[in-house]
Amino acid sequence: MESRNPATNEQIGTYEKDTDEDVEAALSRSMDAFEEWRERPIREREELLANAAGVLRENKRRYAELMTKEMGKPISQAIGEVEKCAWACDHYAEYASAYLGGEHHPSPPGTEVATVHDPLGPVLAVMPWNFPFWQVIRFAAPYLTAGNVGLLKHASNVPGCALALEEVFREAGYPDGVFQTLLIGSGKVDDVLSDDRVRAATLTGSGPAGRAVAETAGKHLKKTVLELGGSDPFIVLDDADLDAAVETGVQARTQNGGQSCIAAKRFIVHEAVYDEYVERLVEAFEALTIGDPMDEATDIGPQADPELMAELHDQVQQSVDAGATVLTGGEPLDHEGAYYPPTVLTDVPAGCPADNEETFGPVAAVYKVADEAQAIEKANDTRFGLGASLWTEDRKRGQRLARDIEAGCIYINEMVKSDPRVPFGGIKDAGYGRELSEAGIKEFVNRKTVWTQ
Incomplete structure (x- = not known):
């Protein structure tokens, strides 16, 4: 897997793809990590996410230059993208507990009925190159803080960004296996998604890619969120x-x-x-x-x-x-x-x-x-x-x-934009499901009803 600067066509890096054995080890780590991570108090998960915001800000120039070199984004916009990622981390570090608090329902006298929000497990994210940091953070910030663990399959032309994102969570103090990057080609996605240890998937990308993921996920009854483009x-x-x-x-x-x-x-x-x-x-x-x-x-x-x-x-x-x-x-x-x-x-x-x-x-x-x-x-x-x-x-x-x-x-009277405070997503061939805000963090949780008599 190689990385080329589209401004000069210069090769700027080469990366070894993960082998089948590497992927198996990552899946095994993700399950081990999930068993511990799901038990962490949400306040601790919020604190780690706040740390991730700090890592992003401390390294924003380096991360921005990496984006610019790998996919050509003007440097001022790349810096803005890293800053936006930090903002999203701040948002969920502050509001995740409120978003995921128990919801109480009417019930007979002497009973108590509530909906609680439990994480699902490992979530596969298939992400595009155009906003190589933001697309990943807007999946990872809510879903990890809800108690899930993440497996990132990033676009093949931004492998450096993919590994840098893994670095963000490692430097923030996340346990091993909570967020992992898989350096694999698109042909391996079906196998990973079909694995019983992967419980859900989110994809931002083309219509054909989204349909392929939805087909496999549907075959295995796994929840998906798809953002497939627009006109x-x-x-x-x-x-x-x-x-x-x-x-x-x-x-x-x-x-x-x-x-x-x-x-x-x-x-x-x-x-x-x-x-x-x-x-x-x-x-x-x-x-x-x-x-x-x-x-x-x-x-x-x-x-x-x-x-x-x-x-x-x-x-x-x-x-x-x-x-x-x-x-x-x-x-x-x-x-x-x-x-x-x-x-x-x-x-x-x-x-x-x-x-x-x-x-x-x-x-x-x-x-x-x-x-x-x-x-x-x-x-x-x-x-x-x-x-x-x-x-x-x-x-x-x-x-x-x-x-x-x-x-x-x-x-x-404003341009369309994604904002961590409001739901984001489309209809028709643009996909389904919502990212960001309270709606986004609840996409990959078990909304469990608990009736106490």
Whole structure:
């Protein structure tokens, strides 16, 4: 397993994959660790999680540079990602006890009935490369603190990040086996998930990967949480604050090089403001700084992999061949590394890749609509349902329309984001289940009813 810098194509590390014997030993350790870990008072588990937040903050520059080298994220955004991970640890260190407290229910006189929350056991996490620290911490912080133990199968292009995350928990004082990284390929996931010692799984990734995990988990009756991507609408109505909608729209589409499940991908703009909005969006895209991701001034670094960039460009080219118009960008840059420019497409035909597929890069498809009814119809014209952003100066109008949008989270006058304080997840082909907040920590627990007569 090797790690390459997508900005230079330089090999920066090689790692030995875990053998079948290594995986067996890890599974055995996870069960041994679980038997002890589940008995730890939750206050002690919260204290260790607070320690993990400290480890993240103490090493944030080193971890950020590792992310940037392995998958090309601009360094300022990588530092922000580590800080966000520490915040999530802080959140569950403070609130896990409250989230998992017993729930009391009405019962006959003289009886007591409560729901208690017991951990399930080893949880397999199959995680992507685009937010290599955040995706893992948002699984580990709640599920470990609930008393489960974790087995991480990270993306194969970020093995250094995977091992660094193991280091975070080790340095924080977690017992051996509570959090382990498995350096295995995707072909080994089915075997690990099928093992009786693994009790549940969470995956963030592609639809085919999610379906494969769901199929195996279903065969063995194991709980899963899946986050499978999106084609999020960014709806700009006629009464929107255009200054804010342009500024946030650019960030929502191009952050992390556009490689985000919850990125704004389809810009749906009311005809009354369409021309002005598109002109300003193009100007803002062209003003972004593309370059060395290690430079603090860089807005757009390389795509994480040359092959992924080629797939993105193929989607753009097919869309142009179908009739879409390129207003800016649209061709890989003549630059060492996998650089693709921020791109704006208009006149996007129904059914072309930019319209009905997830474009995982800085490509915005823009649509003109006549009214709010058309805007909602277009927003829902997708097999995905992860998030949506809606822009209007009338908050009540926004809240009313939010009820009609088919997505797991709607942000009015804000970009879609994950936040440890609120549930996160999608519907339709974007997956199922929720991460973060109280809802997230309760996904992988046994909600056990205890009736005392």
